[in-house]
Amino acid sequence: MKKDEVPQDGDNLHRGTFKQLFYAVDASGNYTAPVSSVGWEPENVALGQAWExxxxxxxxxxxxxxSGALSPIAYYMERTLLDLPLLARKVGKFQWQVKRHMKPAVFKTLSAGMIAKYATVFAIPADTLQKGTLLPFQRPE
Structure with a gap:
């Protein structure tokens, strides 16, 4: 791609905090220093759909x-963009154990230490998790 063709779509989802580097060629066809880009429309559309x-x-x-069908662990797993295998690894449990902890009746019996492990992974206070308080989801900036 030519240096002057590097996409600069100002309506991007990175909100100006993130720039990508592209290798571009100058008028004579030689690679130049990397050229920064604030994004381009297809990427913005795809990222928007992914966040939705x-x-x-x-x-x-x-x-x-x-509704009482799942414990707060399930919500915070989704909120922090983790999947079951990764969450299990982070708290030092087998997947089946974490899945079991997502049952409200089992969640109520978890030790304070186990709640603290989950809270650390979710970056929330342990009492917030213990009480079942569901903090709102916000897209990362």
Missing amino acids: EVEHRVAATRDKVE
Whole structure:
């Protein structure tokens, strides 16, 4: 891509905090120093759709927690963009154990130490998790 063709779509999802580097060629066809870009439309559309899907999944899980079908661990797993294998690894448990902890009846019996491990992974206070308080989801900046 030529240096003057590097996309500079100002309507990007990074809100000016993130720039990408592209290798571009000058008028004579030689590679120049990397050229920064603030984004381009196809990338912005794809990222927007991905975030909409994440927000939908978080909202659906929140509804299940509020209805009593799942424990707050399920909500915070979705909220922090973790999956079951990664969460299990981070808290030092098997996947089946974490899945079991997502049952409200089992969640109520978890030790303070186990709650603290989950809270550390989710970057929230342990008492917030213990009480079942569901903090709102916000896209990372």
